[in-house]
Amino acid sequence: MFNIRTFGSVVNHLFDRRFMINKICASIEAALADVRDGATVMIGGFGTAGIPDHLIEGLIAQGAKDLTVVNNNAGNGDTGLAALLKTGRVRKIICSFPRQVDSHVFDGLYRSGKLELELVPQGNLAERIRAAGAGIGAFFTPTGYGTQLAEGKETREINGKHYVLEYPIYADLALIKAERADRWGNLTYRMTARNFGPIMATAAKCTVVEVPEIVELGTLDPEAVVTPGIFVHRVVQVERKLTQAGGFKKEAA
C-alpha cells in the first residue's frame, strides 16, 4: 500500500517544505506574472455571463502583447474583453460571434485592419477546445460542410454524410470565472456562466480561475464538482460582482 507518510517525508526531503497542493494565489498579479508576449489566451464567457473581468483587468495591467484571444464573442461595451482589445495588445481573435449591438471596440479595430479574425462556428469552437484538452489530434464534424467557413478544409464522406476536418485549439493560458473553488482547484460554476469554462480549463497549459468563494477541501460535493482540480493551476479569490447585461438590444423601459 502507498504510504502517505513515507511519500510526504520524501517530498519534505526534496523540497524542504510541507507537501501540500495549494493552487490559491495571493493576488491576480502573482497569478498572471509569467504571461508572455505572443501567448494564446482562452477567455471564458458567453456575452457577459462567465467573463472573468478581474483576470482580464489583471492581464491588461500585466502588459503582455501580441496576444491571440479565444472567446465566443469579441467584447461588450468598453469593459472586460473590450477593454483588453482597446489596449491594442491583441493581434488575433478566434471567436464565433463578434458582431453585437455593443461590440464597437471590436468593430473599429477589425474595420481598420488592426485585429485579425478567425471566425469559427460555435460548436466547432467548443469541440476544437475540447479536442485540445482531450488529446484528440483532429476530428470530422458535419458543421460548416459546404459553407464558406469550410473552404480549403479537408472533407470526407462517412456513411453517406459529409464532414469537415477540424483541428484542436491549444492555449498557453485560460482565464476562467467560476463560483466556488478549493485549494486543489476543484470548481463549480453558476448557471449559464459555466459555458466555456470547463472545456477551456482542459485546453490550456496554465488555467487561472477567479472565484468569489474559496472553500475548505472536502466541502464541495464530489458528485457536483464540474471541473476537477487536475485541470486548474491557479485560483484567485475576487470580490463578487453582479453580472451586467450585455450583447443585446435592451427594450425601451
Add this chain to the structure above:
Amino acid sequence: MNKWTRDQMAQRVAIDIPDGAYVNLGIGLPTMVANHIPSDREVVLHSENGVIGMGPAPAKGQEDYDLINAGKQPVTLLPGGCFFHHADSFGMMRGGHLDVCVLGAFQVAANGDLANWHTGAPDAIPAVGGAMDLAIGAKKTYVMMELLTKSGESKLVPACTYPITGVACVSRVYTDLAVIDLTRDGAKVIDMVEGLSFDELQKVTAIPLQRA
C-alpha cells in the same frame, strides 16, 4: 394580400411542436414560438449557451445575467432544468438529440439549403454563432421567415445567393403567407393564409410549388 402576423406565425409553428419534444428556438422571430406552445404540452427548450428546461423571461427586477439564453437575454429555469458546458451543448445538437430547431433565414433554397448567417456584403462583419451547428443538428430544422423581402422578392429561391449556413437542412418553412414542406419531390404547400389562392402564392414564390 392577407398576411399572418408574427404572432400568428409563431402560433402556427407552435401547433406542430409535439408533446415531449426537445426544441431549440433561434434568436429573433423563432423565440416568439415559446409564447404559443399549448399549455397541455410539455416541451423542453434548449439554449446553446448551456441550458435545457428554459422557462419564460423573469419578472422585472428578477433578472440574473448569469442565467441567459443564446440571445443574451435573461431567462428562468424550470424545475428539472439544468446546465452544461458548451461542448456538451453542441453535442446535443450535432448528435441529433434535439427534435426540432426553429431558425430565421435570409433565404431558403428549394433543396433545403439555408442562408441565415451572413449577407455577404464586403463591409459586413461576419458572425456565425451557433447557426451552422443548429442548421444541421436537429432531427427537424424549421425556418420561420416572411416569404418576401421588403422589396417584394421571394426568399424561397432556386439556389441561395447569400452564403449558406447548411446544405439541404431545412425540411419546412413557415412564412407569413404559407407553410411549405421541402421534400425530395418538391415544395408542397401544406397551409395558406385565408383568402390567398394557390396561383397567387405561386406567382410571388420563386420556386415551383405543389398542392399538398
